[in-house]
Amino acid sequence: MLSQKQERILDFLRRFLDDKDYPPTVRDIVRGCGISSTSVVDYNLNILERKGHIRRGRDISRGIELMDRNRRRLVRVPVIGRIAAGEPIPVPSAETWNNVASAETLDLTEGLTRGKGEVYALWVKGTSMVDALINDGDIVLMEYTNTAENGELIAVWLKGKREATLKRFYRERDRIRLQPANIEMKPVYAEPENVEIQGKVIAVIRKLE
Numbered sequence: 001m002l003s004q005k006q007e008r009i010l011d012f013l014r015r016f017l018d019d020k021d022y023p024p025t026v027r028d029i030v031r032g033c034g035i036s037s038t039s040v041v042d043y044n045l046n047i048l049e050r051k052g053h054i055r056r057g058r059d060i061s062r063g064i065e066l067m068d069r070n071r072r073r074l075v076r077v078p079v080i081g082r083i084a085a086g087e088p089i090p091v092p093s094a095e096t097w098n099n100v101a102s103a104e105t106l107d108l109t110e111g112l113t114r115g116k117g118e119v120y121a122l123w124v125k126g127t128s129m130v131d132a133l134i135n136d137g138d139i140v141l142m143e144y145t146n147t148a149e150n151g152e153l154i155a156v157w158l159k160g161k162r163e164a165t166l167k168r169f170y171r172e173r174d175r176i177r178l179q180p181a182n183i184e185m186k187p188v189y190a191e192p193e194n195v196e197i198q199g200k201v202i203a204v205i206r207k208l209e
Contacts, residue, residue, distance in 0.1 A: 002047075002053075003044075005035070006044050008033050009029055009044055009045070009048065010048060010053055012032045013029075013064065013066055014066065016028065016032065020205075021112040022062060022106065023062040023063070023074075024062065026045070029045075052067055054066055062106055064107075074107040074108060075119070076105050076106070077105060077106045077108055077119050078104075078105050078121065079121040079123070082125050083123070083124060083140075083165070083166050106121055106139070106205075112141065113141065113203070116143050116202065118144040119143055119144070120142050120144065120199065121141055121142070122139065122140050122166075123137070124136060124137065124139070124166065128167065128185050129166055129181045129182065130181065131181040131183065132153065134166070134201075135206070138204055138206050139205040140166065140204055141201070141203040142155055142199035142201060143199055143202050145197065145199055145200055146197050148197050148200055150169065150170050151168060151169070151170070152169050152200050153168055153169075153200060154166070154167065154168075155201075156169070156178060156195055156197055156198060158194060159193075159194045159195075160191075160194045169197070175189050175191060175192070176190050176191070176192055176195045177189055178195075
């Protein structure tokens with residue numbers, strides 16, 4: 001039999017997953033359930049795990065999985081870095097994808113990753129895509145690809161500028177236009193040979209304020 005606090009945590013886990021499609025952190029549970037500390041949440045999560053209601057991956061972020069029969073399988077996604085100027089994104093190659101070494105991973109539902117196999121996550125730095133509801137500190141889920149269609153939101157390495165950026169992609173005659181989603185910022189133009197596409201956005205995990 002579960003305590004009222006454990007029932008409250010379990011109910012919060014279900015609602016959070018239904019709403020966000022990824023598991024909460026311990027601090028999310030503290031705020032969402034009005035519990036006094038992370039240690040109290042951790043204690044009750046251990047009880048829920050012993051009783052078979054959840055499974056925890058303690059070495060990863062958001063590593064809580066509900067064991068309900070109708071709960072979809074979780075997929076482990078590597079967080080491979082922060083998209084920022086000065087260095088390319090360390091995207092694994094097709095040959096090394098299964099051997100990704102990452103300091104952090106996310107456990108996400110297949111619905112959020114859209115059933116795609118080569119998905120990685122990036123922390124967003126900057127405000128160039130705020131009008132697309134992607135803010136500084138958010139996480140974007142990226143499908144690994146080196147091609148893009150007009151209008152797709154991509155991560156790109158600009159070889160000449162030595163800059164990684166997140167923009168909408170447009171091919172215009174003999175140049176590439178990388179369009180920000182921020183009315184205060186101008187588009188970036190580049191020659192095709194200076195543009196290396198490193199993935200396209202398939203989902204955004206918003207930073208909780």
